Amino acid sequence: MENWIDQPITDPAVPRRDARRLTVALALLLGRTDPEPPRWVRRMFGFGGLCAAVSGAALGLTAVEAGRGSTGLIAMMAFLAGVLFVGVSLPNPAERLARQYAGRYVIPAELDEPALDLLARARRAVLDVTGSRVHRRGLLDAIANDVVLPERLWEIARLVRIHADLRAEQALALTEVITPELTAVLGPQQEALRRSVAAVTERVWELEAYASRVRSADSALRASELQQSNGTYLDLLAQTGDTEGMRALNAQADALTGILREAVAAGRTL
Incomplete structure (x- = not known):
């Protein structure tokens, strides 16, 4: 039997392409076991990551000018860590799509x-x-x-x-x-x-x-x-x-x- 109760009923005004993407996105979100981090946690990661990335980039430029290889390596690691934290702080595409069309779909299971x-x-x-x-x-x-x-x-x-x-x-x-x-x-x-x-x-x-x-x-x-x-x-x-x-x-x-x-x-x- 088709498990239709997990399939959203979507507002016909939503573009068909987005409606199909929304169905996939909601299926991913419904099947996710780990809860979404609170907004304040994401903001903290984003701010910290941004600071680390900027600091790493600045330190790297300074190291290149001074010819210090070890300092440049540390700077690169700081920059990559900052980028990673910024990525973690951003909502995934499924969450963004679900928020974009909030109120324009109904999940029968709910x-x-x-x-x-x-x-x-x-x-x-x-x-x-x-x-x-x-x-x-x-x-x-x-x-x-x-x-x-x-x-x-x-x-x-x-x-x-x-x-x-x-x-x-x-x-x-x-x-x-x-x-x-x-x-x-x-x-x-x-x-x-x-x-x-x-x-x-x-x-x-x-x-x-x-x-x-x-x-x-x-x-x-x-x-x-x-x-x-x-x-x-x-x-x-x-x-x-x-x-x-x-x-x-x-x-x-x-x-x-x-x-x-x-x-x-x-x-x-x-």
Whole structure:
């Protein structure tokens, strides 16, 4: 099973190249066992390294002018050590990229269970649509699938992340002594959160309804391929004068065409 919960859901506005780099960067950061050094430690290394590098360079120039080989070697070592410390003080490329796009990606693994459940349902619906045969053959609305679906998935991911953060905040507040003042504040906040969750759930239902129609359209496409041999069956029925059977075959063809049209219309309503 694909370990999708470690794969970020990224804002579609992020350039594709950076989105791919961000996925790799976050995978590296999630798999890292050593914690990132505190900022003050990095600053200390950077300042110390800079001083060592400058001092080493100055001492080296002085040694060259004076013709002192041993002093020049010491100066070179000081310079290299300074460069090393400066390098340690700088954040690695993965950290820089993650900070650059902070707030524009959601890592499912960091969500709580209710948020993860909604996001998983939305993601599954999107994959069902984009992986369908009718989509690959260009029979659906390309704008709905290529533009709207990624935007909807990102919007749902962004909102459920806020929901998870607010639930954690409320759970922490409920560990304190419950007072009338606390209840007066938490009550409206909980109701606002409930309404927002209900609205996002409705959006997920819309995606699932669209995916259901697309699955029906896929079945209709398969059935329409089988209908290519309907001519043989119609000739067979005509030879026996079975007009009722001929009407049934023709009605089935019309119904399958209608199913495909409904799927296209559902995509456009998004």
